[in-house]
Amino acid sequence: MIKVGEYNLLKVLREVDFGVYLDDGGEGILLPKRFVPANTKPGDEIKVFIYHDSEGRLIATTQQPLGVLGDIVKLRAVTVTPQGAFLDFGLMKDLFVPKSQQLVGMRPNGEYLVKIYLDEQTGRIAATERIEQDLGNDQLTVKELDVVDLIVFRRTDIGYLMIINNQHTGVLHFNEIYRTIGEGDKFKGFIKKIYPADNKIDVAAGKPGYARVEDETEKIIRLLKENNGFLPYHDKSDPEAIYEFFGMSKKTFKMTTGNLYRQKKITFEDGGIRLS
Missing domain, CATH: 1.10.10.10 (Winged helix-like DNA-binding domain superfamily/Winged helix DNA-binding domain)
Known part of the structure; x- marks a missing residue:
């Protein structure tokens, strides 16, 4: 089963002048010639990222995007239209953010923290600034002293609100910060304390x-x-x-x-x- 917006390990079906077709259980997905590794031949397996091209067809690339489905990343807007904005995604095709998924409107060259998701209507990957609705501490998947992935979400009066493992939120207090940080920065940290009454979390940078x-x-x-x-x-x-x-x-x-x-x-x- 092909996973759109993610890496897939696919077998080469056949070669053509403009690339190779990869096995998707049907007619195949094109990997354009410029992205085909040297000496590739039918039967080889290649790790590729799958997304839709500008004409809505599934296409493969060996380029590495700046994020995959479910990731929260900081990306730069390259084009803004009445329908939405297009963010530099590290691929030939930019990542679309519908107007309805923007908080206060995007501008060209602005940088925005977004989550990559799969649009249910089109089946294409897109991005949203409405991240907080997918974060919650009701059912925690972490415990104290766990090493976790942290993303700076926003500054507060007591420190920075951090996104934990793309799932939860916690606070990195000012007295735990030893360098300049800003929205979208990513680094390793650990769960310093969990408050059982409301599942609020304090985090720290580095390892425990x-x-x-x-x-x-x-x-x-x-x-x-x-x-x-x-x-x-x-x-x-x-x-x-x-x-x-x-x-x-x-x-x-x-x-x-x-x-x-x-x-x-x-x-x-x-x-x-x-x-x-």
């Missing part, structure tokens, strides 16, 4: 506890080696300076360097840390 330390240990050792065995950072260093250089919070930096010190891999000096 000492799992972070394990990831950052090699980074600090590498940076020390790249800087002649010494780095001018310590527990009194400015948190922003630490984040700018190491890409980690000051708390993680202190945990990691403390762990390295106990392993006798580094020593502490007045002006920083030194490789043992």
